[in-house]
Amino acid sequence: MGSASRPKPKRLAEKLKQIRLNLNLSQVEMVKILEPDKTGISQNSLTNIERGKREPNLLLLLRYARLAKVYVDDLIDDEISLTKRL
Numbered sequence: 104m105g106s107a108s109r110p111k112p113k114r115l116a117e118k119l120k121q122i123r124l125n126l127n128l129s130q131v132e133m134v135k136i137l138e139p140d141k142t143g144i145s146q147n148s149l150t151n152i153e154r155g156k157r158e159p160n161l162l163l164l165l166r167y168a169r170l171a172k173v174y175v176d177d178l179i180d181d182e183i184s185l186t187k188r189l
Contacts, residue, residue, distance in 0.1 A: 112179045116155035119178070121185055122171045123153075137166050 123133045130149050137144045142163045151157035159167070168175045177183050 111158065112181055114181045115158070115179060116153050118185045119159065119167055120153040122167055126170065136170065137163060142166060 123130070126133075128136065130146050130153075134144055134146050134149055137149075139145060142160065144159075144163060148157060152159050152163075164175050164178055168178055171177075171185075173185065177185060
């Protein structure tokens with residue numbers, strides 16, 4: 104069991120914000136769609152996720168992917184450009 108941290112996607116925050124903006128949703132509206140009671144998301148945590156200060160949990164990533172009709176891989180792979188897929 105090493106203490107090395109895993110690599111983190113550099114463009115994830117940008118992609119998640121891009122999805123919200125493409126859906127023409129405010130952060131408040133997005134939080135409602137993401138079902139805070141199931142995902143644990145709040146407006147404050149969404150702000151931190153979109154700023155890259157916090158990483159979303161897997162359920163939240165799945166919900167974003169389904170909303171945008173993309174694969175989760177498209178969100179976490181920095182090599183994939185999301186603009187072509189939306």
